[in-house]
Every structure is written in structure tokens, then in C-alpha cells.
Amino acid sequence: MNNVDDNDNDLNRRDFLKIAAGAAAASAITSSLEGCSQSDKPAPLHITDAQKAWRKQGRSQVGILACPSYQEDIFEIIKPQLSTLHLPDFKNKSVVLKPNMVEYREGKPVTTNPAVLIAAIKLAYYLGAKSVTVAEGPGHMRDTEYLLDVTGLGKACKDMDVPFVDLNLDDIVEMDNRNGFTKLDQFWLPKTIAEADAVVSVPKLKTHHWVGLTCSMKNLFGTVPGRKYGWPKNLLHVRGIPNSIIDLQHLVKPAFGFVDAIVTMEGDGPINGDAKQLGYIVLGQDLASIDATCARLMKLNPTDYKYIRMAGQVVGNIEEADIDIVGPTVATIAQTYAMPITFGSNKELLKDAGSQGS
Amino acid sequence: MVSESKQKQQDISSARAKALNFLRLHQGSAGWFPYKEAGQPSMEATAWSTLALREDKTVALAAALYISKCQNKDGGWSTEPDSGRSDWNSGPAMLCLRVLAGEHLEIAKNSDVKKAIRLGLARLLDSRVEFYQPIARLLLLMSQGPSSLAYGRGWPWDPDCFHWVEPTAYNLLALKFPELPQDGLYERITSFADQFLLEHACQDGGWNHGNNITLGQYLPPYRLTTAEALLALQDKADSKAVKSALKYLQSLEAQDPSSLCLALSALALTAYKLPAKREIAFLIHRQKADGSFSSSIVATALAALALQADLDSNDHILMLRTKAG
Numbered sequence: 001m002n003n004v005d006d007n008d009n010d011l012n013r014r015d016f017l018k019i020a021a022g023a024a025a026a027s028a029i030t031s032s033l034e035g036c037s038q039s040d041k042p043a044p045l046h047i048t049d050a051q052k053a054w055r056k057q058g059r060s061q062v063g064i065l066a067c068p069s070y071q072e073d074i075f076e077i078i079k080p081q082l083s084t085l086h087l088p089d090f091k092n093k094s095v096v097l098k099p100n101m102v103e104y105r106e107g108k109p110v111t112t113n114p115a116v117l118i119a120a121i122k123l124a125y126y127l128g129a130k131s132v133t134v135a136e137g138p139g140h141m142r143d144t145e146y147l148l149d150v151t152g153l154g155k156a157c158k159d160m161d162v163p164f165v166d167l168n169l170d171d172i173v174e175m176d177n178r179n180g181f182t183k184l185d186q187f188w189l190p191k192t193i194a195e196a197d198a199v200v201s202v203p204k205l206k207t208h209h210w211v212g213l214t215c216s217m218k219n220l221f222g223t224v225p226g227r228k229y230g231w232p233k234n235l236l237h238v239r240g241i242p243n244s245i246i247d248l249q250h251l252v253k254p255a256f257g258f259v260d261a262i263v264t265m266e267g268d269g270p271i272n273g274d275a276k277q278l279g280y281i282v283l284g285q286d287l288a289s290i291d292a293t294c295a296r297l298m299k300l301n302p303t304d305y306k307y308i309r310m311a312g313q314v315v316g317n318i319e320e321a322d323i324d325i326v327g328p329t330v331a332t333i334a335q336t337y338a339m340p341i342t343f344g345s346n347k348e349l350l351k352d353a354g355s356q357g358s
Numbered sequence: 359m360v361s362e363s364k365q366k367q368q369d370i371s372s373a374r375a376k377a378l379n380f381l382r383l384h385q386g387s388a389g390w391f392p393y394k395e396a397g398q399p400s401m402e403a404t405a406w407s408t409l410a411l412r413e414d415k416t417v418a419l420a421a422a423l424y425i426s427k428c429q430n431k432d433g434g435w436s437t438e439p440d441s442g443r444s445d446w447n448s449g450p451a452m453l454c455l456r457v458l459a460g461e462h463l464e465i466a467k468n469s470d471v472k473k474a475i476r477l478g479l480a481r482l483l484d485s486r487v488e489f490y491q492p493i494a495r496l497l498l499l500m501s502q503g504p505s506s507l508a509y510g511r512g513w514p515w516d517p518d519c520f521h522w523v524e525p526t527a528y529n530l531l532a533l534k535f536p537e538l539p540q541d542g543l544y545e546r547i548t549s550f551a552d553q554f555l556l557e558h559a560c561q562d563g564g565w566n567h568g569n570n571i572t573l574g575q576y577l578p579p580y581r582l583t584t585a586e587a588l589l590a591l592q593d594k595a596d597s598k599a600v601k602s603a604l605k606y607l608q609s610l611e612a613q614d615p616s617s618l619c620l621a622l623s624a625l626a627l628t629a630y631k632l633p634a635k636r637e638i639a640f641l642i643h644r645q646k647a648d649g650s651f652s653s654s655i656v657a658t659a660l661a662a663l664a665l666q667a668d669l670d671s672n673d674h675i676l677m678l679r680t681k682a683g
Binding site: 141170225 | 398519619
């Protein structure tokens with residue numbers, strides 16, 4: 001068996017089909033990558049009035065709080081810096097924190113660090129939460145018990161005495177998505193998410209080989225239940241990652257984002273990349289502005305990425321002029337990130353990825 | 359004095375009995391099981407829990423009727439009734455119905471169950487991934503001959519998506535256990551799915567959740583998906599991919615990652631008549647006072663099956679061992 005040769009054969013078949021049958025012969029694999037590529041041109045989006053109405057009005061605020069390592073009590077480090085931020089009122093609310101626990105790869109900063117999750121739990125209580133639950137539906141692996149153990153996130157929940165809910169196996173409820181971009185009339189989402197008073201996205205900042213970067217908005221993929229959509233949640237790719245990211249913002253309605261941008265990932269993220277020290281917690285109530293700001297921290301232009309462009313029209317602010325930064329000026333702390341090879345010129349690898357269903 | 363091996367057998371029997379008692383307590387009145395305590399019905403949890411409890415005719419009959427009743431019009435199943443189109447849960451549901459019908463005459467003779475199995479088998483054939491539209495397939499056939507259409511393809515998690523190792527393994531197991539239906543069509547379908555799994559084995563053995571390589575990087579295998587694929591490929595025991603995967607799985611015997619992983623590892627190893635003593639020992643150590651092995655009822659059900667598989671019993675009750683070629 002030679003996997004590489006097999007894949008080459010697939011490519012030949014696909015090339016043949018494209019030549020012979022044109023669009024009618026496009027394969028499901030290729031179509032599954034539509035909307036995933038970074039090369040999407042900034043064509044005008046068709047946005048309905050109902051979709052436009054979702055967008056946040058007014059200015060946004062994003063906090064960038066220095067936090068050099070995971071060794072200290074992160075909440076105590078950032079606490080003095082919180083006074084200038086517009087933080088949400090969680091008084092008497094049931095709050096669900098959603099970290100990134102997509103998969104485990106030894107030595108790679110794939111998941112939200114437990115120290116950041118602990119800080120987010122402390123912050124939720126500080127803001128008045130009646131109850132705090134940590135919930136995640138790992139995207140690639142269905143063995144959540146293993147992931148909780150090996151990432152240290154399970155211990156963090158135990159240490160903080162907060163329950164963990166596996167969103168992949170949670171009870172599910174039907175959500176109306178008729179106005180969505182994915183053209184899925186309904187989405188099945190976990191009851192824990194649907195019934196929470198507030199959901200907080202607690203992602204790890206990473207490069208992403210299909211959409212450029214993954215941060216507070218893309219992190220919500222983990223709210224989609226594996227019991228319905230599987231591991232990975234391939235339907236979200238098939239319907240276009242940017243479309244799915246945006247639909248989930250409106251279904252989940254996250255109240256806040258709290259980003260682990262202390263040790264981030266560059267290169268072939270979101271799994272195979274390399275660690276890169278940045279040293280910040282980024283937080284705010286408008287997830288579009290958080291992600292746009294994080295892109296700028298990586299010296300990326302947010303409007304180069306389709307889902308951020310879309311978010312700018314139907315979620316919130318992405319233009320620098322509309323975002324009030326609390327903390328250092330972005331340009332003074334931004335670092336250059338190595339991007340995935342999908343954002344370079346190696347189109348052959350991209351074609352291979354198509355035949356592999358990546 | 360009880361010998362050490364007899365004591366171990368007693369420990370396993372006792373752990374299994376406790377797990378089965380735990381499962382019994384969680385069967386809903388209509389025959390279903392949830393993923394977690396007090397949860398909604400779950401087709402997957404119903405399938406695995408019923409398989410673990412299948413010797414109990416009352417439990418088995420209630421579950422068989424429930425599964426039959428929940429079948430969608432297209433012959434497949436969803437994660438719970440009225441939760442949209444048929445999905446990957448069709449595999450576990452079919453596996454369960456076929457096993458129950460094979461072990462209980464009353465279930466085998468039930469007209470609703472018989473109909474459900476017939477429609478379910480047809481659904482498994484129809485729900486594989488389609489890579490090419492009909493016109494493209496015709497062009498391929500005309501230009502490159504029949505062999506051009508003999509490419510590996512398995513099953514998706516959700517309709518219209520790509521094929522992946524786990525749903526393919528579940529559906530293959532549903533078709534192969536205890537043996538393939540007597541129809542050449544099933545043989546052809548399973549051979550394409552076998553091919554998909556065999557071609558997607560990781561470089562150093564075992565399986566990832568789908569790809570063995572992406573963007574030029576070879577991906578590492580996972581223990582869980584490797585065990586699942588091995589269960590589905592018992593009739594390919596002589597293949598290089600299966601041999602490498604078994605070596606990979608055995609190399610992890612000293613690791614204790616999770617109840618789900620240990621249970622499936624033990625099931626896969628015993629299906630190939632390989633020892634799983636360490637996996638079982640770890641598993642027993644993980645059992646909680648209430649008999650469960652995890653907050654997931656599926657993990658407890660699979661653990662109960664793994665404990666049964668490790669008991670010195672006749673081959674025919676060793677769970678998930680297909681009649682390999």
C-alpha cells in the first residue's frame with residue numbers, strides 16, 4: 001500500500017473529471033473545502049435585512065492584559081487591570097465557559113491552558129455568576145475523559161469545584177437557523193448551551209490552516225454536538241467554515257470572550273503548529289472585535305479572512321477605528337506569525353488535502 | 359484456596375455484574391438508554407447498553423421494539439427520535455438489532471424488527487459517501503473502465519459529508535456481525551469500505567479519525583479509532599495494516615487513558631484472540647462504587663462488553679467477534 005500514490009491517483013481522477021465534466025463533475029471532497037480556503041476574494045456578501053439586524057451597534061472595547069506565563073495566578077495578575085473594562089454583569093446568571101479542548105498533541109499548545117480556564121472561572125464569579133459550568137464538545141476525539149485528563153482541564157474543573165459537561169453527549173435542542181448562512185434550517189445544539197444565561201468563549205489563539213486564525217468565534221465549533229454531527233463535525237466544513245462560524249455566533253449568542261493568548265500557536269495550526277509566546281489575555285464582549293484585534297496582534301489584516309469580514313457585517317466591529325483598546329497599543333506588541341502552508345503558494349498540497357478530505 | 363486466575367475471573371464477573379446492574383437502572387420505560395444519567399434517549403447508548411444486557415430477554419425485547427419504532431422513513435436512525443435526518447447512529451442501531459435477532463427467537467420473529475432490519479440494511483448500502491455525480495461516474499467508466507470506480511469509500515458521520523474511520527467501522531461491524539448477509543452486493547459494498555480503512559492506516563500503524571496524511575504531514579494514530587477500525591476488519595487479519603495496528607495497540611498496554619479507550623482496546627484485542635489482561639485490570643480499577651465506569655453510559659456498556667469478552671467462555675458469546683474469513 002502506498003498512501004501517497006493513492007492520493008495522487010485521486011488527484012488524477014479529479015483533474016480528469018474537472019476537465020471532462022466541468023462543474024457538474026466537481027467532487028464532494030472539493031466542494032467540502034469551499035469556503036475553507038484563504039484565497040476567497042472579497043466578493044460582496046448577500047446579506048439579508050434579518051442578518052444585518054444581528055450586528056452589534058456602537059463601539060466595542062477590547063482589553064489586552066499582560067500576562068507573561070501560566071505559572072502565576074492569572075486572575076490576580078489581571079484583576080487590577082479589570083477596572084477600566086466594560087465587563088458584563090453576570091449577577092445571578094448561570095454561566096457556561098467553553099474552552100478549546102479539540103484534541104491533544106504532546107508538546108503542542110492545542111488547547112486552552114488550565115491556568116487560563118481557572119482565571120476565567122474566577123472572573124465569572126467575580127462578575128456575579130450564580131453558577132459556573134465548564135462545557136466543551138471536543139471536535140476531533142470522542143474520548144473526552146482522556147482529553148480532560150491529559151490536558152489538565154479536568155483537574156482545573158475539580159480544583160475549582162465546577163462541573164464539566166461533555167457537549168458531544170449532552171441532551172440536544174433544535175434551534176431555528178432559517179436566517180443562517182449555512183442554509184441549514186435548523187441546528188441541533190446542546191441543552192447546556194441553549195439554556196445558559198451566558199456563554200463565554202475561552203479559546204486558545206492559533207493559526208488555522210483553513211481560515212487563517214482560530215480565536216473566540218471559531219472556538220464555538222465545540223458547542224456542536226458529536227452525538228448528532230460526529231467527530232469531527234464535518235458538516236460545518238461542508239457548509240463552509242466561515243458560514244458555520246457566523247451562524248453559531250447567532251445561535252449561541254456568546255456574552256464574552258476570554259482568550260488565551262499567552263502561549264499561542266503559529267505555523268500549521270490548529271493542531272500541528274508550533275508554540276509562540278505572546279503573553280496576553282485578550283477579552284471583551286464583542287467577539288468580532290476580539291478576533292479582529294487578535295489578528296492584528298499576529299500582524300494579520302483581519303479583512304483578509306472571510307469569516308472576520310462576514311463578522312464585521314453581521315456580528316460586530318472589526319475596524320480599528322471602531323474598537324477601543326484597553327492596554328498596550330496593538331502595533332507595539334504585535335508579532336509576526338509563521339502562517340500555515342495553505343496561506344503560501346503550495347497549491348499542490350492544497351489539492352492533496354482536498355483528496356484527503358482534510 | 360482460590361487460585362489467582364480463578365480469583366481474577368471472579369473479579370471480572372463481579373465487576374461485570376455491577377456494571378450490568380448500573381445499566382439496568384438507566385433503561386427508560388420505553389426501552390431506551392441515555393448518554394448520561396437522567397438524559398434524553400440516545401440511540402447509540404441504547405444500542406451498546408442493550409448489547410451489554412442482551413441476555414436479559416425483557417431488556418432486549420423492549421430495546422429492539424424501541425429501536426424499530428424509532429427508525430426513520432429512509433431506513434436509518436438519528437441520535438434520538440425526531441432529531442433530524444438519519445445520521446451515524448444507524449450503524450450501532452443496526453448492529454444491535456441484528457445481534458438481538460440472532461440471539462432471541464421472539465425478537466427475530468417480530469415483524470417490526472424484521473422490517474427494521476431489512477430497511478436498515480438497505481439504508482447502510484445507500485448512505486455511503488458519493489464522490490462523483492452520476493455524469494462524472496459515467497465519464498470515468500467510459501474513459502478509464504470499471505476499475506476506475508473501484509475506489510475505497512466508507513460512511514460519513516452525517517449525510518453529504520466526507521467518510522471517516524469511525525462511522526465506517528460502526529457500519530462495517532453492523533454488516534459483518536456475526537456475518538455478512540447472503541448477498542453479493544453486501545460483499546462488494548464492504549470491500550470498498552474495507553479498502554478505505556486499509557488505505558487510510560497511519561504510517562506506523564493504527565488509525566487516526568480519518569486521514570493518515572494532511573498537508574504533507576503524516577498524522578499519528580489514536581488508540582480509540584484504531585480499536586474501532588480493528589473490530590471492523592477482523593476478516594482482514596492477514597493484511598499489513600491490521601498487523602501493524604495490532605502491534606500499535608499492544609504497545610500501549612501499559613497506558614491507562616480512559617474507560618472508553620480501555621474497553622474498546624480490550625474488545626479489539628480479544629476479537630483477534632490476543633490477551634487484554636492489563637487493559638481489563640486497568641478497567642476494573644476504574645469502576646466506581648455504583649458500577650459505572652464513566653459519566654458516559656456508552657463507556658460503561660462497552661466496559662461491560664469488554665469484561666464479558668475477557669471471561670473464559672465459548673467463542674459464540676465473545677462479543678464483537680465476527681465470523682472472520
